[in-house]
Amino acid sequence: MKRRQFLTQSSYIIAGSALPMTHLFAKETISPEMEFLSNYMSQAYSKKLPEDILEQAKFHILDTFSAILSGSELAPGVSGINYVKRHGSTGKCTVIGTQLKAGPLEAALANGMMGHADETDDSHGRSRSHPGCSIVPATMASSEIFGITGDHFIKAVTLGYDVGTRLLMSLGGPEFSYTSHKSSHSIAGMFGSAAAASCVAKFNPQKIRWVFDYTAQQSSGIAAWGRDTDHIEKAFVFAGMPARNGVASALLVDTGWNGIDDIFSGADNYFLAYAPNAKPNILVDKLGVQFEIALTDIKKWSVGSPIQGPLDALSILLQKNKFNADDVEKLDVRLAPSAAKVVNNREMPDICLQHMMAIMLMDKTASFKAAHDIDRMKDAKVLAQRAKVNLISDENLNQFMPIRVAIVEVILKDGRRFSERVDAVRGTPRNPMTKVEVFDKALDLIGPVIGNDQSKELLAFVNSLEQQTNLNKLSYLLQKNS
Template identity: 25%
Template sequence: MHATQVFARYGAGFSERELPAKVLHHAKRAVIDWHAAVHPGFDTPSVRLLRKVLRDDLNRGAARLVTGQPATARAAALINGTAAHAAELDDSFRDAMYHPGAATIAAALAAAHSTGATGRAFLRGVVLGYEISTRIGVVLGRDHYRFWHNTGTVGCFGAAAAAGAILRLREAPLAHALTLAATFAAGLQQAFRMDAAAKPLHAGRAAEAGLLAAQLAADGMTGSLDVLDGDAGFGAAMSHAPDWSTVGATLGSDFHITRLTFKNHVGCGHAFPAIDGALELKNRHGLQAADIGSVRIATYQPALDIAGHASPTSADEARFSLRYMVASALVHGSVRLAAYEPPRLKDPATRDLLERITVAADPELDAAFPGQRAARVDMHLRDGRHLTHLQPMRKGDPEWPLTDADLENKLLEFATPAIGNDAAHRLLAHLWALDESTAPP
């Protein structure tokens, strides 16, 4: 069997399958985190422009944006998916180097709204999307991640599987939905190596592409079943000798959705171990930013490649500047949305400290990537002391998870400015009760 068929055999009938309570709980956690990310994302230039360009697809259709505005299903998937990635707050599955929630949940929501699916059916679609897409990302490995943005490429499969489950695709059409998703998959790392606002579109287009793939397959469109593992297929073209032979071996027994990373800071997650390590030293020793003479950060190479802006001049660059994020954390105590507002970007104390931070790749830490995200922080203080700390993980990783209360607070923090305190609390209550709900919000 080809990989698409392995996934489709597992996914057939998934919309009716009962899932363990633990898995449903983790699916709710993922959806809560998605809502925490999507609401501030709507207030970003890329999403405002996207809504303007897609105005002909708004105020009509069976789906809706998270703002409540009616939309066609594809426009809802595209806009919601873009918004979910725009504020750099969305979840990740570490081993796949991939943010699964943005596209998967956006497509699932559009499909659920369009078909009148229950909250439980929506959750099952989300779970299937995570389980299939993360396994594809793991197989593609670091060779894929060198050039491709997995949230755009692998995200298409999460969206297709989630929408396919909600559309109740049988085995053969679900396999073809995945083949069609492979045809649509795109998203280059180079798209965000310069100051640019296009990165969130990768998630939105993946959501739209996956939904469209499922819709086409439902009406009989077919693709090449060996598109993932064929000699000229997705894996061969976009990775190096990927091994698909055991891609489905743990489906149904090891649920990846239970091992997500949820962001505890705002910005590129590759900077988070350095932020956590720097704050650990600051708090442990009662330091102020003025006490610090210099900081040296050693971490894994992709953190430097992706979060490598040395002296950011815009919010988009700052979100991908390890040095800026660490300096902002040390000066202000945290990295939240305010870190990317103009006053903070120009803050003299942050800029001064940023100039005294150096970064380098550590071969040992790099060899542990992607399974471990670590950083070593060395501080030289003005009083002559030298402090060092190895941060082996990020807060929010599976080994140091955000609690349910942490996720609740995250949603309330980031959704309340957009929808108000009462609405945010009602949304939270609805999301915790999704498995008993007649429809997702």
Template identity: 40%
Template sequence: MHADAPVTTALAQYVADAEARQLPADVVERAKLHIIDALVAMISGATLRPGRLAAAYALSRGGVGESTIVGHGARTNPELAALVNGMSAHADETDDVNDLARVHPGASVVPAAVAMGEALDRPGSSLLAAVAVGYDVACSVNIAAWRSLPRMQKSMHSPHGIGQAFGAAAAAASVARLPMDQHRYVLSYTAQQVSGISSFYRSPDHIGKAFASAGMQAHSGVRSVEMVRAGFTDVSDVFDVSPHAYDAFGEDGDPGRLVQELGTTHHVMTTDIKQYPVGMPIQAPAEALERLLHEHGLTADDIESVEARLPTHGSRLVNARSMPDISLQYVLAVMLMDGRLTFDSAHDYRRHEEPETREVMARIQLVPDETLDPPDDPDPAARRTRIATVNIRTYDGRRFSRHVDAPRGSRHNPMSWSRIADKAHMVLDGVIGPKRVDTLTETIRDAERLTSVRQLRDHLDVHR
């Protein structure tokens, strides 16, 4: 280890050793779940406006390479493929979330790993190792960059723009099998590209959000690796010698804490998968409402009012938003009207504005509730942040209530393979058909048997 750059060297070594490191069986299985979840988001997102625009942009650049533009079947260089597929993965709110680090790791790490895996013709085992190390780096960098989670939540600098860039770079560098010195250069070039302010929360149509929350980071991470592979060199101490990375972003960042984080927690295990293709703060209230409707046989015609109580931070993100899939009032209204939520109904801008929908939305009140805010627990992983209480009052005076503090898919209540398959069918049956959905999930379930990531290509083209 370089005595004058112990943190940068430790991080670089952790990435360099990823493919040789023996992962626990449960970590491998969870990595597969997050890969399939990200691919579902990429394929469905390719049909939405952010994904379509990103693909058109890349195709207009005329890039040549072996990396697939998901949904279109065309191939380009890995940088452009990572950009497009990252934007498709976060073209809506289908992708995963890590609340301890405030990142959408799958939307940047998986596109980067797949793009490089195709470009370099790597096996499925390389993909699994790259995704696992990418999640670790994305989350560890952020957890060490801020003094506390509340500070991170209030930051004007987007945590997505920081951790996900390093996570994507780590995944791509692992696939590239770089020499140790070059891993340090990758970290330096990635640090120079870290960007993002939280203005994307005001994005009216998810296009800027898709770039700032996923595509930019996937592109930057792969670009760092490709530049270093082309012979670019730089400093080897970007996390050690001031001015260093944590001088520029985060708040009271602790490089030493970054080293402590690495390897102590596998962050695919701490990352939440959404059961519904909507914003993460809506997961718990949607589950609570769905259970109440089914248990008591209620419909919109029965219900006078719905009160959804959420932690204060999540409430700000999903209160009466203009985008249907991150508007709590819209999502719950659709569930009241239809008895369920589908991918199409979650993204129906026209229905969002219809008078009938608006009338039901008016019955739904979102209440920020400080008593649901997570305590400042000494063990951050113990915090339960996906919490909601839903209270229903019917026209005939009945009252029902349901509290959910660990919705399906959260780290405290992980998804099973059958649940992830159900989600894949809900999102993709109308896009690629149920038979291809089954084949896709079965292929990723046996990912270590893939002799090449290029074997995924047939699954990634919407029009095949």
């Protein structure tokens, strides 16, 4: 090729490659949604929360710490701890339920793994996410880096719930989760964790927008977690990864990184990549007026969400009618097909509806210990009761989703029939647990891990969290000290 031909063709190539790049260097505009959101977030740590929201936030923080502590002794939690032991960096962040300290990313990862080590953490139905198991670990790790008060901690967690759930709802909520093959749980957790960490760091609006940029680039997770049989991948997708990545986004910006001013609008933005029909206005809808932490469920029973309603219904029937397990001929449970699929004859006790209904028949309750006793899945007496349980996928209940309506009918050997329908599961905003119930659940979960006396101290500390000037004692109370 002659020199002139080479230079001519090269200039065409250069000119052609430059054309589609011009939009990358155009001055960025910030959407009204991002403007409002980033400004609101930058002020969240200094704004007073309504008293009822403050109380609910403390309930969810305590409930999540309880899930983490109990999860520290389950396989996913142990996996997270072992990762820190083998590959963790030195640092000052608490690895809950242990004597270990680590860097913020490893601590957030491990504590997140513990937080969703089983099915006892909170859940948000309208976004189909589990906010607490990632947001609370992210806030905890960030707080030990930046040093904040208990009141600031509560506000950061509350903001995380507001941002993570709204982001997911703007993508389409449960419908997005069911049709996109992506994990709604990881997406909501990641943005919620990043928002909480930004609040802890007291970032200004510009830095918050950059945090969103790096969070969007890390946003990942696909629905293949549904094939996980040991809950380890699920714990990583729901909690460990989102907590770690959310903290990472904040720490990158804290060290001076900049980024795109508005990842939610403009060319190649996050919504175009994930859900072209998204509704960005939901990001700021009722923000500061409606607090999503108060619209998040606290589970009464330490089992998968679709089993909550059936256990409630059977518990009510047992109290009303005073029958025993051996009196039962047959037990029918009706759930919407998408809910029934999740809990139908699963390998783990806490997400197997048939097994947990048998446990409720025999024990008249469903304790944390019983929900994690794998050996009982092979017990002949339990198997005899489990054989009576018939799970029915009822298309008629689809109309109520994402509310998981449950109908339980018990047929006794003497011919009597009892039926109970649950539209509002205990622990949901329409049927909330009392403070006594929340504390009783916490003691059931954490007492065996850190002892009764330390458990009561932890409950008292969280109950007065807004009054605490530093969180050193919290770090101590969350570790295994004997």
